[in-house]
Amino acid sequence: MTGTLLAADAAERDAADPLAGFRDRFQLRDGLIYLDGNSLGALPKATADRLARVIAQEWGEGLITSWLGALWSTAPRRIGDKIARLLGAASGEIIATDSTSVNIFKALTAALSLRPGRAKLLSEATNFPTDVYMMQGIEAFSGGRVRAVTADPDAVLDALDDEVAVLLLTQVHYKSGRVRDMAQVTRKAHDAGALVIWDLSHSAGAIPVDLGGANADFAIGCGYKFLNGGPGAPAYLFAAARHQAATPVLSGWFGHARPFSFEEDYDPAPGIERFLCGTPPVLGLAALEAGVDLLLEADMGELRRKSLALGDLFMERMEPLCARYGFALASERDPARRGSQVAYAHPRGYEIVQALKELDVIADFRTPDVLRFGLTPLYLRYRDIVETVERLERVCATEAWAKPEYQERAAVT
Template sequence: MTGVDLDSIDLKHCEALDAADPLARFRERFALPDGVIYLDGNSLGALPKTALDRTAEVVGREWGESLIRGWTAHRWIDLPRIVGDKIGRLTGAEPGEVLVADSTSVNLFKLMAAALRLRPERRVILSERSNFPTDLYIAEGLIELLGGRHELRLADGTDIEGAIDDDTALVSLTHVNYRTGALHDMAAITARAHRAGALVLWDLAHSVGAVPVDLNGAGADFAVGCGYKYLNGGPGAPAFLFAARRHHAELRPALSGWMGHAAPFAFETGYRPAQGLERMLTGTPSVIGLAALEVGVDLMLEADGAALRAKSMTLGRLFAKLVERRCGRYGFRLASPADEASRGSQICFAHEHGYPIVQALIARGVIGDFRAPDILRFGFAPLYVGHADIWHAVDHLVTVMESREWDRPEFQTRASVT
């Protein structure tokens, strides 16, 4: 958007930006419904068209024809490592440092428990007060399971480094805040924790696929992430976990399942951990889910990471400016950092009528989401969201506000999923 005055930008400017976009070619590779502007890829990514063929192949040919032979004939058993290594290329990890398995919550439990075992003399898990709830709930449950000897200590996002002390065993943070999009400085926080003798666990749910991540460059110890947001792996896609190689030999899994055994098919009575990160596997891999996720990861690997981040920042900047310019009189307050370098690939606004406004937009085909108590959240997946989409989305928002469309009764009742 260099050289374009945001105070005067119009639809033609947006269309020109799309015509020059090096990532524009990816849009046709997603099955996006006609008439929909999809600004919720930070919650559930869009469907890659080739995922339809790939999952049909896994179900119809591999499962249908090979049956149980598929575990070796089609390397189903190796998929957690194969897809994990691909995600590792997106996150600055080495081969063998990322596995795809379970859900984000389960992986949080496994890595939190392992980290506390590595710091047995310390008792504090430090996290952010506004962290995603599952990260906090998992910590609470683990602390209770361990007999209450540990403490979950919460700090404001801007006070994390100052809250790390000699009693901190683990700093557990989400890299990009789900509610505001605020982006933590991974390298700085990790370095501060290491100076204090603590370990760090990063949740990359709102980062990988949209924000540059270099786990080893930052010296990270552990990380988790989901496959269904910017990686476009489908609803409930398998999650992933990362552990730096320097920790592998000392990791002791709290969920010591048979897939993490040194010899799963020896069917020994006692547990022996596998040599590498495979010891953090638990149960049988979700083959169909892994196959769909691999399609989304492969798409992401085709794209230039620098171009992804540049477009993400441009889309966010454009959206924030247009809402300010065209809807400023309606009481919207920017809840994301104003500095684009300090936020992920989403823009959030606070408004007292946030929920019905989002529902009115969805009814018009502009899909974002709502986060309690008052946040309208809009995510920008650079592979399939364009600049003209942003213009049209704000057009709809203007109409919703001017006409008070949001005040209609059908938009007031909260659904079970917001």
């Protein structure tokens, strides 16, 4: 098929796309193709206005009274409840605050406290590093009481012995995009007497999630990817209602049952609020809320359908490049096991990602050799996929990647 025909076909699919209207709700420069929404989501236009209001009116005019008057105090819970609607959780089971890493620590220690006598924290090798690092920090501090272990990704369920207190897994793998069956894994872990913490950083807003249906224990996730909450956005933590008597180690004053009584002893709040710690990050929360509000306007089923269709189109268009230039699919083909991204391995992966940037395509490189293309159905068009592969072909045909300055490696998730 020629480029023109392809473009016409893509334009037709864009015209029929029920989600097409959402693209205009984001600030996206003409010409730019942004395939890194799973590192940092694009800016919703409403966010700038909302932040300007929070700053000038709520902070500038309301000052300290805005903690109650502008509902800053309850923002972590209110936004958590909104995220809960995306993730199949109940009201009062999610709180938005702190970073993903800090929330992993809270979830790990809370889950540990519910499994006395069990010493192992289990994850998979190749998990996103911070998940395992946080486990290792707990091991180091525990003085031998806790062990952090990882197993081969395909064998992690076989490693569920009677010493495992907590299994920490990412539902959608950050590099391959492989999706874990949350209900099945949770059931197996429960059968082995362990609790599960799900890292939903690449799931929330990208694929349908049903925490309640999966009988999930704990979950954490990131606000700045598919939730479009902004750089370093507050993260969130899910604790099933049945686990909310667990006490997180990070017992800061905002997790107290009566923070403004200034009592001498820590007495955790009865519900999900005990997973708060310090004073909530109001500006970051406001941006996160704007991102979540926008996502809640879309139908998750439609998002998933389009995400898969974008991926199918991407893989179809890539086939000649795989044959000609040596790209190898590094993500799942099976829709049931595929997140909202496609990835290819290529020995020149890093340089190619750099060269694509010069053609106004932003993708992501992940060591050692993976080009990662995030597919954000809220603001990507079918024509963007066709155009991306055309520009990629140009990079390869002209060897535009062979520049000395691309040898210097630097990347940011």
